[in-house]
Amino acid sequence: MKYRNASEILPDKLLREIQKYASGEAIYIPLVTERQKWGEGSGARRYYEERNQKICEKHEAGASMEELAGIFNLSIETIRKIIYRK
Template identity: 45%
Template sequence: MIYKNGRDVLPPSLLKELQKYVQGELVYIPKPSDRRASWGEVSGTRKLLAERNEEIYRFFTSGWTIMDLEKKYHLSGESIRKIIVKTR
């Protein structure tokens, strides 16, 4: 992140108004946007986990045991159970 001096980028009237609230401190000004992306949306991780969970559920409904799924996905039995319950 690049820091800029307020004197260089803000009009004098706005700088004076900001100094009423904050002086000599760093202030982060976020980019304008409608909403922030949820966790995993940008990288695709959310989609990959959803697909994995659907696959776990399909295997379970086709007869795989919790132990089989634990070994295949390297997850605890409790995690597998949670995924199955959520996916139903």
């Protein structure tokens, strides 16, 4: 991380305002990025959406909640929540 003098980057008015709060201190200004939703970066969100879709499809095809719980290694209560959420 490269440090730069704020007086070289910021307009004078903004620099004076910042000096009121952090005069002489080193401060970190994070990048402007839009925050991703949970699991979007790692692919976990897509994995669980696909899994839940398969659970619903199998249930509509006639599989019982107990069978689905065994197939997907989930509790019956979790299977119930997934099915009724859709």
